[in-house]
Amino acid sequence: xxxxxxxxxxxxxxxxxxxxxxxxxxxxxxxxxxxxxxxxxxxxxxxxxxxxxxxxxxxxxxxxxxxxxxxxxxxxxxxxxxxxxxxxxxxxxxxxxxxxxxxxxxxxxxx
Amino acid sequence: xxxxxxxxxxxxxxxxxxxxxxxxxxxxxxxxxxxxxxxxxxxxxxxxxxxxxxxxxxxxxxxxxxxxxxxxxxxxxxxxxxxxxxxxxxxxxxxxxxxxxxxxxxxxxxx
DNA sequence: TGCGACTATGTCCTTTTCGACATATTCTAT
DNA sequence: ATAGAATATGTCGAAAAGGACATAGTCGCA
Numbered sequence: 001x002x003x004x005x006x007x008x009x010x011x012x013x014x015x016x017x018x019x020x021x022x023x024x025x026x027x028x029x030x031x032x033x034x035x036x037x038x039x040x041x042x043x044x045x046x047x048x049x050x051x052x053x054x055x056x057x058x059x060x061x062x063x064x065x066x067x068x069x070x071x072x073x074x075x076x077x078x079x080x081x082x083x084x085x086x087x088x089x090x091x092x093x094x095x096x097x098x099x100x101x102x103x104x105x106x107x108x109x110x111x
Numbered sequence: 112x113x114x115x116x117x118x119x120x121x122x123x124x125x126x127x128x129x130x131x132x133x134x135x136x137x138x139x140x141x142x143x144x145x146x147x148x149x150x151x152x153x154x155x156x157x158x159x160x161x162x163x164x165x166x167x168x169x170x171x172x173x174x175x176x177x178x179x180x181x182x183x184x185x186x187x188x189x190x191x192x193x194x195x196x197x198x199x200x201x202x203x204x205x206x207x208x209x210x211x212x213x214x215x216x217x218x219x220x221x222x
Numbered sequence: 223t224g225c226g227a228c229t230a231t232g233t234c235c236t237t238t239t240c241g242a243c244a245t246a247t248t249c250t251a252t
Numbered sequence: 253a254t255a256g257a258a259t260a261t262g263t264c265g266a267a268a269a270g271g272a273c274a275t276a277g278t279c280g281c282a
Binding site for chain 2: 032081
């Protein structure tokens with residue numbers, strides 16, 4: 001958002017901030033969230049590439065379809081453990097898993 | 112292990128295999144384990160670099176010293192969530208976190 | 223338009239994981 | 253050698269997360 005716009009909004013009585021601030025997340029909590037999101041994204045991609053249905057993926061990781069749905073929905077009842085298990089079972093390579101986490105920094109430096 | 116040695120051992124009645132086979136881990140389970148190990152390693156390094164004691168790290172992540180000890184000991188009662196929280200709180204960069212996972216592949220290709 | 227495959231959401235009960243505490247053990251510097 | 257800090261290990265009640273099931277909602281396609 002441009003700073004001129006921010007100033008206008010402030011003048012009009014709006015408070016402007018990041019989503020992180022709004023949700024009251026600490027820096028660390030925010031990082032954890034973005035890691036989760038990156039991994040979930042990687043799962044969708046890997047699962048699609050492998051042509052697996054949620055049911056099929058669930059079997060592979062001995063879980064249930066509803067769990068897989070919740071994983072991809074970013075449901076809070078899903079742990080990182082389950083997310084990574086899903087990522088592995090959906091056919092992601094080690095490199096992909098690592099990349100899902102390091103990507104943001106790397107692209108930022110690259111441009 | 113050299114194949115000649117394997118043959119000798121086999122002749123002598125020994126069964127030779129990987130740790131994975133011995134422990135009865137599936138391919139996927141084994142990958143999960145090695146991810147955990149890589150992350151734990153990264154925590155030790157990051158914590159040392161930051162000069163944090165286990166007590167200090169525990170505070171940062173609002174956990175307890177005993178938990179941190181268990182994390183670094185690879186205790187099975189520790190989840191990936193807690194491991195990553197520790198990694199973040201111990202001052203690791205996004206890049207380090209990603210690297211902890213992609214490293215094996217990358218070095219394998221590099222050499 | 224209706225049918226089958228796929229995905230989403232809610233709930234229940236069980237298992238796992240957590241923080242906390244108590245207590246050992248190991249390390250470091252004097 | 254010994255105190256004090258740091259780390260390790262065990263246990264417990266509470267809280268989080270898991271699988272399973274039931275049930276809706278979507279989507280493509282015949």
